[in-house]
Amino acid sequence: MEEEVRIGVFVCRCGVNIGGVVDCEEVAKYAETLPGVVCTSVNTYTCSDSGQEDIKEHIKKHNLNRVVVAACTPRTHEPTFRACCEEAGVNKYLFEFVNIRDQCSWTHMHEPEKATEKAKDLVRMGVARSWILEPLSDSEVPVRREALVIGGGVAGMQAAMDIGDMGFKVYLVEKEPSIGGRMARFDKVFPTNDCSICILGPKMVEVARNKNVEIMSYSEVESVEGYVGNFKVKVRHKPRYIDEDRCTGCGECASVCPVEVPYDFDEGFGTRGAVYIPFPQAVPLKAVIDMDNCLRSEGKKCKACEKACGRGAIDFTQEERFTELNVGVIIVATGFATYDPEPRHDYGYGIYDNVITTMEFERLLNAAGPTEGHVIRPSDCREPMRLGFINCVGSRDLNTNEHCSGGICCMFNIKNAILLKEKRPEISCYIFYMDIRTPFRGYEEFYNRAREIGIRFIRGRPAEVREKPNGNIVVRVEDTLKGVVREIEVDLLVLGTGVVPNPDTERISKMLKIPRAADGLLMEAHPKLGPVDTVIDGVFIAGCISGPKDIPFAVSQGSGAASRASRLLSTGRAVVEGITAVSDERCIGCSLCVDVCPYGALFLDEKRVKVIEALCKGCGTCAATCPTGALDQRHFKCTQICAQVKNLFAIA
16 A cells, blocks of 8 residues: 655745745745645744754654755755754655745846746645655765875875874875975965975974875876775886885985986976985985986986995886775875966066066075075076066966966965065065955965065056066056056066966866866865865865965865865765666666766676666766666656656646
8 A cells, every 4th residue: 555645845935035035925825735735834944943843843743754845955955954854754865855045036036926936836846756756775885994195285295194193094195206295395485484394394204204194105096996985096106216215315316417407396497417306305305216317218328326326226127016005085185286378478488588487486585496595587697676576377367267366376476575575675576466365364464564565566467578688578567556557677577377277187087087167176065065075975175176275275175184084984984875876677788878977887787787876976867878768866767857847837
C-alpha cells in the first residue's frame, strides 16, 4: 500500500527581501489548494531557529512526509532546511526548495502583482515535483590519513605545517628547488616594511623540521586519480644531478662554474652558473645543476664542479624518477604569476632599457639582490633621481585582464616608493594610478605616510611613454583631478604588473577537475561560505591560486584549508551525497557519457557504464547525453523535472 503524500508549504517573507514585494499570505493561501498540501505557514525568517521550529512542529502535528520551503537561494540555505527535516524524522531528500527571492521579488521588484503570481507558479511546480521525490541515503567512504599539499609558497607551507602539527603525514610538493615561493624574492613586506626573508626564513626551517612533513622540492604532480579519501597521485622528481645526502650547500661548486646565465631569482638582472644554490636561505639548502645550460650538454668535458666538491656530491647519472602517493585530501596552493608586459611592449617595456617591472625593481632594492640594494638604471648603471611608478599594468584593462589585483599592486608600488624615498629623500617619486585601493588594516595609513614624505600621486592612466636620447622616459598622462595633460620626465619607470594565473593553473584545473573563474584562477565552492573548498570533495585551495591576496590573507587561507582538510583526516571518513547518476539495463556501452563527464565519475565495465558515486556530483551531463535514456540522476529524474514543467502554467 502506497504511503499517502502529505505536503507542508512554508513561505518566508525574508524580512522585506521577499515580503516587501510578494504577497506571501496570498501565496500560502494558494498553496493550500494544491493537491497533497495539508498545511501552510508564513514566517518572517524561516531559516531562523523559530522558523525551523515551526517546520518541525508542523511535521509532527500534521504527519508531513514532504516539505516545500519557498524562500531564497538553495545554494546557501538548502543544507539548513535539509538538516531541519532530518531532525524531525523526514528524509532530507524529500525536501523541495522554491526560490521566490532571486526569481521573484528581486527580479520583479517593481511589479508586485506579477511577482506574486510568479511565486504561485513556482510553488505549484515545487509541490508537483515533491509528490514524486524519493528518499535517498548518503554513503560513506574511508579517508586515508595522509595529505598532499601542492605548492610550497607561504600558503602551502602554512597548510602543511598545520596538518603536520595535528599529527598527520603531509607531502609538500614544490616545483622549484626550494620552498618559499614568491615571498622569498621580496625585500620588505607592506605595510610594516619588515624584512621578508627574516619572516619567511624561520617558517621555512620550521616546515623542514616538522617530522610529519615530507618536502618534495624540484618535483611536480603529474596525475591525480581517485576520489575523496583515496587519491592516487603520481609525482615526478626532476634530477638535480646532486646527491642530496652528500651536498652541504657550501656553494663551492657554484663558485667555479664557468657558465653565466640570467638568474631567474633576480628576475634576470643577476647571473648564476649552470650549478647554483637557489638562494642563501633555501630549504633544502642543496645545489642544483641546470643541465640545459651545463657545458656537458654541449658535449664538452667540463669537470669544474666535480673537482670543487669535496664530498663527491655531483652525480650526472641521475634521471627523473616517479613516486606514487596515496592520500586522503589535497590542498592546492600553487600561487600566481605577474603579468608579462613584454609581448605587448606595454609602456615601452622590452624596448626601452629604463622601463622595468615591480618585481625587477624589488630585486634592485633588496640588499641580497644583484646590486646589493643600490637602485640603478639598466641603461647606464646610474642612480636615478626621478622615478615613475604606473599602477594597474595588465589589470583593469579590457585588452589584457579586466580584474583588479585586489589592491596588491597599489600597495606594492607605494611600498617600493616609500623604501626608496626613505633611503634617499632627495629622490622624486611619481605614482600614476586609476584608483588607489588600500583595503586592509594599516594600508590607508601606509598610503598617507607616502603622501607625507613627498611621494606625488597623479590620478590618470598614462597614454604614452617615449624615450629621450639620454635614456630618460617621458610619461604623457592626463591628470584627471586637475583636468590637465602633463608630460613628466623620469630617469626610471616601474610598471606595477597585476596578478595573473601561473602557467600551471590550467593543467591543475583539468587534472583535479576544478573549474576556473573568469579571471583564469581556480574557483572556490562558494565565494563567501566556502572560500577554501572546491566542488571536488577532499580538494581544497589556499592563497593566490583563487585570487589576489596579501601575505596575511594567504597565510590565513593556508590554515583554513588545513582545518577543512583535517576534518576529514581526523574522522577517517567522508560523506558522499545521494544525488548521483544511476544507469540501467538499457545501456548499450556507447561511452558517450564517459567522454562528457567533467568529473571522471563514469567508466565502462563489460560494455555497461558504472558510476563511481564518490566522484559523481550529480551535474546531469551524462543523463542529458545518453541516447537510450539508460542514465538518470537521482533527485532530478526526468519524471521529477517533467512534473515541474507540466505544472508551469495553472490549468483553469
